[in-house]
Amino acid sequence: MNYQEFKDLVFNMAKAKNLTEYELFYQEAKSTELGAFGGVINAFSSSDSAEAGLRCVCGGHIGYASTSLFTEAEAESLVERAMENALSMEKEEPVLFCKGGMEYKEVTPRVVEDIPTAQMVEIALKALQCCREADPRVTESSMTSAVIQHSTTCLDNSNGVHLQNTTHLGAVIPQVIVTDNGETCDAYDFKLGNLHEADLEKLAKDTVQKALDKMGAGVPDSGKYPLVLGSNAMSSLLGVFSSAFSAENVQNGLSLMKDKEGEQIAAECVTLLDDPFYAESFRQTSFDAEGTPTRCKAVVDKGVLTTLLHNLATAAKAGVESTGNAYRGSVESPITVRPGNFYFQPGEFSAEELYEKAGNGVLVTSLGGLHAGADFVTGDFSLQSSGFMIRDGKKAEPVKSFTIAGNFYQLLKDITALGNDIELGLSCIGSPSVLVKEITVAGK
Amino acid sequence: MMTVNGVSPKILESVLAKAMSTGADYAEVFLENTDGKTISLMDGKVYTISDQVISGASVRIYKGLRSVFASTTDMTEKGLLACAEKVAAVLGEGSAPMHIHLRERIFGDIHPVKIVPSSVANQDKIGVLKEACAAAKAYHESISQVSGSILDVDHKITIANSEGLLASDRQIRSRIRVGAVASRGGENQTGSCAPGKRRGFELYEIIDPKAVGVEAAEQAVTMLNAGYCPAGKMPVAIGNGFGGVIFHEACGHSLEAAAVAYGQSEFAGKLGQQIANPKVTAIDDGTIPNEWGSINIDDEGTPAQKNILIENGVLKSYMIDKFNGRRMGMASTGNSRRQSYAYEPVSRMTNTYIAPGEDSDEEIISSIEYGLYAKKMGGGSVNPVTGEFNFGVAEGYIIRNGKVCEAVRGASLVGKGSEVIQKIDMVSKDLDLSAGMCGASSGSVPTNVGQPMIRVSEITVGGRS
Numbered sequence: 001m002n003y004q005e006f007k008d009l010v011f012n013m014a015k016a017k018n019l020t021e022y023e024l025f026y027q028e029a030k031s032t033e034l035g036a037f038g039g040v041i042n043a044f045s046s047s048d049s050a051e052a053g054l055r056c057v058c059g060g061h062i063g064y065a066s067t068s069l070f071t072e073a074e075a076e077s078l079v080e081r082a083m084e085n086a087l088s089m090e091k092e093e094p095v096l097f098c099k100g101g102m103e104y105k106e107v108t109p110r111v112v113e114d115i116p117t118a119q120m121v122e123i124a125l126k127a128l129q130c131c132r133e134a135d136p137r138v139t140e141s142s143m144t145s146a147v148i149q150h151s152t153t154c155l156d157n158s159n160g161v162h163l164q165n166t167t168h169l170g171a172v173i174p175q176v177i178v179t180d181n182g183e184t185c186d187a188y189d190f191k192l193g194n195l196h197e198a199d200l201e202k203l204a205k206d207t208v209q210k211a212l213d214k215m216g217a218g219v220p221d222s223g224k225y226p227l228v229l230g231s232n233a234m235s236s237l238l239g240v241f242s243s244a245f246s247a248e249n250v251q252n253g254l255s256l257m258k259d260k261e262g263e264q265i266a267a268e269c270v271t272l273l274d275d276p277f278y279a280e281s282f283r284q285t286s287f288d289a290e291g292t293p294t295r296c297k298a299v300v301d302k303g304v305l306t307t308l309l310h311n312l313a314t315a316a317k318a319g320v321e322s323t324g325n326a327y328r329g330s331v332e333s334p335i336t337v338r339p340g341n342f343y344f345q346p347g348e349f350s351a352e353e354l355y356e357k358a359g360n361g362v363l364v365t366s367l368g369g370l371h372a373g374a375d376f377v378t379g380d381f382s383l384q385s386s387g388f389m390i391r392d393g394k395k396a397e398p399v400k401s402f403t404i405a406g407n408f409y410q411l412l413k414d415i416t417a418l419g420n421d422i423e424l425g426l427s428c429i430g431s432p433s434v435l436v437k438e439i440t441v442a443g444k
Numbered sequence: 445m446m447t448v449n450g451v452s453p454k455i456l457e458s459v460l461a462k463a464m465s466t467g468a469d470y471a472e473v474f475l476e477n478t479d480g481k482t483i484s485l486m487d488g489k490v491y492t493i494s495d496q497v498i499s500g501a502s503v504r505i506y507k508g509l510r511s512v513f514a515s516t517t518d519m520t521e522k523g524l525l526a527c528a529e530k531v532a533a534v535l536g537e538g539s540a541p542m543h544i545h546l547r548e549r550i551f552g553d554i555h556p557v558k559i560v561p562s563s564v565a566n567q568d569k570i571g572v573l574k575e576a577c578a579a580a581k582a583y584h585e586s587i588s589q590v591s592g593s594i595l596d597v598d599h600k601i602t603i604a605n606s607e608g609l610l611a612s613d614r615q616i617r618s619r620i621r622v623g624a625v626a627s628r629g630g631e632n633q634t635g636s637c638a639p640g641k642r643r644g645f646e647l648y649e650i651i652d653p654k655a656v657g658v659e660a661a662e663q664a665v666t667m668l669n670a671g672y673c674p675a676g677k678m679p680v681a682i683g684n685g686f687g688g689v690i691f692h693e694a695c696g697h698s699l700e701a702a703a704v705a706y707g708q709s710e711f712a713g714k715l716g717q718q719i720a721n722p723k724v725t726a727i728d729d730g731t732i733p734n735e736w737g738s739i740n741i742d743d744e745g746t747p748a749q750k751n752i753l754i755e756n757g758v759l760k761s762y763m764i765d766k767f768n769g770r771r772m773g774m775a776s777t778g779n780s781r782r783q784s785y786a787y788e789p790v791s792r793m794t795n796t797y798i799a800p801g802e803d804s805d806e807e808i809i810s811s812i813e814y815g816l817y818a819k820k821m822g823g824g825s826v827n828p829v830t831g832e833f834n835f836g837v838a839e840g841y842i843i844r845n846g847k848v849c850e851a852v853r854g855a856s857l858v859g860k861g862s863e864v865i866q867k868i869d870m871v872s873k874d875l876d877l878s879a880g881m882c883g884a885s886s887g888s889v890p891t892n893v894g895q896p897m898i899r900v901s902e903i904t905v906g907g908r909s
Contacts, residue, residue, distance in 0.1 A: 043537035334492035384834030403906025440908035442675030
C-alpha cells in the first residue's frame with residue numbers, strides 16, 4: 001500500500017471516530033551504500049524504509065502514534081493509539097495544526113543523480129586506490145565508502161495542507177590509516193554531491209595528509225593558552241549547544257538563554273544564522289515539521305541574541321510567531337525545536353592570520369566525546385582534543401591526548417576573530433575557524 | 445510455529461533460495477516487529493508520548509568475504525522476494541537451483557517477563573514516573589526542573605538462514621530515567637539516573653522509583669556546590685556500576701570483530717598476550733538473566749554466551765559476528781547485534797564488565813594521596829584505531845591524604861585504551877552493572893557496563909582550574 005492510499009485510510013478512520021483535527025507526517029528513504037576494502041568491494045547495502053506518524057486532537061490534547069506497517073488493520077490501530085495517548089497527555093499547549101493557504105518559498109535542492117551500481121563500485125575502488133597511492137605509509141586497513149540517499153517527507157493535515165520535500169545526499173568517504181615506526185594515525189573526510197563529479201585524487205590526498213599531520217604528536221603542557229578552534233571543531237561544539245537556542249528548552253528551564261533576548265550574549269564580531277535555504281546544504285526545506293513556512297534569520301546579530309527558535313506551541317506560549325523551526329528527529333519522535341542550517345557567519349581572516357593573532361597558543365582541529373563532555377544546560381565542556389601548537393604566530397607541531405575545558409557561553413564572549421573558511425557538514429551545522437582569547441588545556 | 449508477522453517458513457525458504465541464486469554461499473533473512481512506547485514528564489506533567497510500531501525485514505548474503513544487504517518495510521511475499529532479488533543481482537547473473545529446508549530451533553527464554561508492557565495502561569506507567577520525578581523535585585529547594593521518561597520496548601525477531609536455522613526471540617525491556625537540574629544565581633548543574641532491565645512492568649517492583657529520583661537530584665545538588673576540577677595527570681578511583689564505561693570505551697569497542705577483522709584495532713593480533721594489568725579480568729556475558737544487555741539469541745540466531753575477554757590481564761577472546769568471523773577464521777561468539785531490520789548486524793557488546801577482585805573500596809581510597817574519585821561517570825567515546833578515548837565525570841570528588849574531600853565538576857578523563865588497562869592496578873569486590881545505550885555502525889543497542897571500584901594509577905584529567 002502506498003502513502004496516498006494509507007493516508008486516505010487513516011483520514012477516513014479519523015473522521016469515522018469523529019476526530020476533526022489530525023495530521024499525518026511521512027518519511028521514506030532509499031539508500032545505497034558500498035564499501036571498498038583491500039582492493040575489493042566488501043560490503044553493499046541497500047535500504048528502503050517508510051514510516052508514518054499520526055497526530056490527532058482528542059480530549060483537548062494532541063496524541064501521537066507511528067508505524068511502518070501499512071495495512072488496513074494498522075491504520076485503525078494507529079488512530080486508536082494516538083487517541084488513547086492524547087487522553088493521557090497533560091502538557092498545557094495550544095492544540096495547533098498548521099493552517100492551509102500559506103505561502104512557501106520554492107527550494108532548488110542539490111539533486112544527487114542515481115548512477116549504476118557498477119559506476120559506484122568503480123568510484124569507491126578508485127578512491128581507495130588514490131588513498132593507497134598518495135603515500136606508502138597508508139595501510140591495507142584503510143577503506144572507502146560511497147553513499148547515495150534520497151529522502152522524502154510528506155505532511156498532510158485536516159486543514160487541507162499537503163506538503164512534500166525531497167532531499168538528496170551523495171558522499172564519497174575515505175577512512176585512512178597510516179603507520180610509521182610503530183605509530184598509527186587515522187583520518188576520515190567526505191565529499192558531498194554527485195559521486196561522479198568528486199575529485200577523488202584531491203579527496204584522497206587531503207585525507208591522507210590529515211592522517212600524516214597527526215604523526216609524532218606530543219602532549220601539550222597543561223596551562224592557559226590563546227585558542228584557535230578549527231572550523232570542524234567549532235561546528236561540533238555549536239552542534240551540542242544549538243539546543244540552548246531552542247525556546248522549548250528555555251521555557252522548560254533547560255537553557256541559560258532565558259530572558260536574554262535583546263542582550264549581548266557574544267562578542268560583537270559574532271553573528272549566528274539559521275538559513276533553511278543555505279545553498280551549499282544538502283538539506284533545504286520550505287516547511288518545518290508542523291508545516292510552517294521556514295525562513296532565514298540571524299539568531300545572534302553582532303553578539304546580540306535577537307530571537308530564540310520556535311515551533312507553534314513555544315511561539316504561542318511566548319506570544320510570538322513560529323520561526324518555522326519545528327523538528328521531528330524521526331517519525332515516532334515528538335515535535336521539538338531545531339535549527340535548519342545553523343552557522344556562524346564567516347569573518348575576514350585567513351587561517352594564517354588567525355595563528356598570527358594567537359601568537360603562542362593551541363590550534364584544536366578535532367574534538368571528541370561531545371555527547372559526554374559537553375552539557376548544553378550548564379554550558380560546561382571538557383573535551384578530548386587534538387590539533388597543533390601555534391608558535392610565534394605559525395602552525396607548529398601536532399599535539400593530542402589533551403582536553404580543553406570551559407563554558408560555551410563564556411567562549412562566545414571571548415571570540416576575538418573569525419576565519420573566512422566555512423563548511424557545512426552532514427549535521428547542517430557550520431562555523432569558520434575562530435580565535436578565542438584563552439582556554440584551559442589539560443595535558444601533561 | 446511462531447514467526448514475526450506470521451510470515452510462513454515456506455516463504456522464507458523461497459526468499460533464501462532466491463537470495464542464493466547467483467552464487468552466494470550464505471543467506472539470511474531477518475524479520476522484525478517492535479512495539480515501543482516512551483512517556484515523558486516535564487514539570488510534573490505528561491509532556492510527550494511516543495508510540496511506535498516498527499515492522500520490516502532484511503536479506504543478507506555472503507560470498508567469501510563479501511556481504512550484500514538489503515532492507516525493506518514491505519513484508520509481503522512479493523516485497524521479501526524483491527529484496528532477495530536485489531541482493532542476488534549484486535553478485536551477478538544466474539539461477540542456481542537451491543533447496544533450503546528450514547528447521548525451527550528453540551533456544552528457550554532465560555529472561556522471564558511477568559507483565560507485558562502493552563498490557564499496562566498509560567496511567568499506571570505515568571503513576572510510576574510521577575512518583576520518581578516528585579521525589580527528585582522534593583529533594584532540595586535548589587532543584588529547579590525535573591524531567592523524566594519511562595520507556596518499554598517489545599522487540600520480536602525471526603531469523604532464518606541457508607544453513608536451515610529458523611529461530612525467533614521476543615525481547616522485552618523497560619527503563620526509567622530522571623534528569624534533575626539544580627540552579628542558583630544563573631548557574632545550572634544536572635544530575636540523572638536511568639536504570640533499566642530486560643523485564644516488563646514488574647521492573648518497578650524491583651527498583652524503587654523514588655530512589656531513582658533522589659539519586660538524580662542528589663547528584664545535581666552536589667555538583668551545584670562543587671568547584672571546578674583541577675587539570676593534569678593523577679591517580680583516579682572510579683566507582684562501581686556505570687564506572688564500567690571506562691572498560692566499554694577504552695577496551696570493549698577495540699575487542700569487537702568489526703574493528704579487529706580489519707586491523708583497525710590496537711588489540712588486533714594480540715590473543716594470548718598480556719594486554720592488561722594482571723588484576724584485570726573482563727567478561728562479556730549476554731546470558732545474565734533479565735539484564736539490560738542480555739539476549740537469548742543474537743541477531744544472526746547464535747545463542748548468547750558468556751565470553752571471557754581478558755583473564756588476569758591476558759587477552760582470551762574477541763567479540764565476533766558471523767561475517768567478520770570469516771575474515772578472522774573464528775566462530776561467532778553470539779555478539780552480532782543491530783538496532784533494527786534497517787541495520788546490518790555487526791559484533792557488539794552485551795553486558796560487559798570487569799570481574800570482582802581482591803581489594804576493597806576503602807583500600808583504594810586510602811591508597812591515594814592526591815587524586816580524583818570519579819563516583820559517577822557520564823558517557824564516552826573511543827577511536828578503536830588509536831585507542832584514544834574520553835569520557836565525562838558526572839560526579840567527582842578530590843581525594844586528599846586518602847580521604848574523599850570536596851566535590852568537583854566539569855571533569856573528563858582522556859587516555860589510550862591499551863595504556864589505561866595496564867594502569868588498572870587495584871580492583872575491588874563490589875561488582876555492579878548499569879544500563880546504557882551504545883551507538884555504532886549497526887545503530888543503538890542496549891548494553892550494560894559494569895565493574896567494582898577500580899584504581900587507575902595515573903590518567904589525564906581534563907578540568908579547568
